[in-house]
Amino acid sequence: MKFNTKLIHAGISQDKATGAVNVPIYQTSTYKQQELGGTPQYEYSRTGNPTREAVEKLIRDLENGTAGFAFASGSAAIHTIFTLFSAGDHIIVGNDVYGGTFRLINSVLKRLGLQFTTVDTRNLAAVKDAIKGNTKAIYLETPTNPLMQISDIAALAEIGHQNKLLTIVDNTFATPYIQRPLDLGADIVVHSASKYLGGHSDLVAGLAVVKDKELGQKIGYLQNAIGGILGPQDSWLLQRGIKTLAVRMKAHEQNTQAIFDFLHANDKIGKIYYPGDSEAPDYKIVKKQMNGFGGMISFELKKGLSVKKFIESLKLITLAESLGSVESLVEVPAIMTHGSIPEKIRLENGISNELVRLSVGIEEVSDLLADLKNALEKA
Numbered sequence: 001m002k003f004n005t006k007l008i009h010a011g012i013s014q015d016k017a018t019g020a021v022n023v024p025i026y027q028t029s030t031y032k033q034q035e036l037g038g039t040p041q042y043e044y045s046r047t048g049n050p051t052r053e054a055v056e057k058l059i060r061d062l063e064n065g066t067a068g069f070a071f072a073s074g075s076a077a078i079h080t081i082f083t084l085f086s087a088g089d090h091i092i093v094g095n096d097v098y099g100g101t102f103r104l105i106n107s108v109l110k111r112l113g114l115q116f117t118t119v120d121t122r123n124l125a126a127v128k129d130a131i132k133g134n135t136k137a138i139y140l141e142t143p144t145n146p147l148m149q150i151s152d153i154a155a156l157a158e159i160g161h162q163n164k165l166l167t168i169v170d171n172t173f174a175t176p177y178i179q180r181p182l183d184l185g186a187d188i189v190v191h192s193a194s195k196y197l198g199g200h201s202d203l204v205a206g207l208a209v210v211k212d213k214e215l216g217q218k219i220g221y222l223q224n225a226i227g228g229i230l231g232p233q234d235s236w237l238l239q240r241g242i243k244t245l246a247v248r249m250k251a252h253e254q255n256t257q258a259i260f261d262f263l264h265a266n267d268k269i270g271k272i273y274y275p276g277d278s279e280a281p282d283y284k285i286v287k288k289q290m291n292g293f294g295g296m297i298s299f300e301l302k303k304g305l306s307v308k309k310f311i312e313s314l315k316l317i318t319l320a321e322s323l324g325s326v327e328s329l330v331e332v333p334a335i336m337t338h339g340s341i342p343e344k345i346r347l348e349n350g351i352s353n354e355l356v357r358l359s360v361g362i363e364e365v366s367d368l369l370a371d372l373k374n375a376l377e378k379a
């Protein structure tokens, strides 16, 4: 099956019992057991639920893994994956990860005894230098949020394997439509499915996929033990969203390319961060590992312009956190998504106060361009 067909038919796409072309919502916590001491397929919905299983098998197939897991949020998925490690273990983490991941690491996991070194994972030598005797994993995002930095997944996974480290990739921005980290050698993929996979800003969910069966069993154990599972209603909604991923991503990409061209030619715009920028230093790796450029673009307004006026003059593009949905959203990372990162670290990492992040939706592109043009004139 080709990828676009898998979106519709992979995993469990129908109901065997009734022939319903959609998986039913099994709104149940428990299941009748036929005998005492048997081994029923389902016994309790934290451990297993057929609706959740459908979306777990779907993401497993889309990422070409051996097992998929659905969680109550991307953060719950990431937290559960980090519980593979024990106090005293060391993990190398990308220096431009999602703000919530930064917070989880620094305010929660460090307190529990995990050790972290943040590294620019584009720099392979720096990653190698950061490896210590107790290093267990490399954790990264590519493209990163909000600077769209690109790391070479295959090269990092090779360093990982040579040093017996797990390579864990947050694939939220690219989605398996554009990039499949397990195929490139990574061991675990995590997603905030609240973004492109859900696709409609109506859901908070997380997913994880693994390549190795034994590792899959460990994560299944942790998912059940910790209990941060996705409920049946949201599992159903997520599977419904995923069915249209290909058509949505195509539309996101077309619009984003047009907006890049517009911003590139506008003298009020400073730096632009976009994986499809052929002049960017990472572009060679983009072409090697990504099958497209996605729908995210960040840019700086030139000094002297008002970010506040620009944002508040937008009429169609909505000021909101989150991304990856059918409607266009705009945000200012320094104040919103990355506000929990201390200013000094944030500026060092290149997230300036003038940086604007745009999640380009699938509206008619001329309406989006007119909205941007008008707001830039007001800035």
Ligand SMILES: *Cc1c(COP(=O)(O)O)cnc(C)c1O
Residues within 6 Å of the ligand: 073, 074, 075, 076, 098, 100, 101, 141, 145, 170, 172, 173, 191, 192, 193, 194, 195, 204, 205, 206
């Ligand atoms: C949103 C996001 C997360 C966190 O996911 P939630 O579903 O909001 O908990 C993790 N990583 C990235 C890249 C994200 O954009």
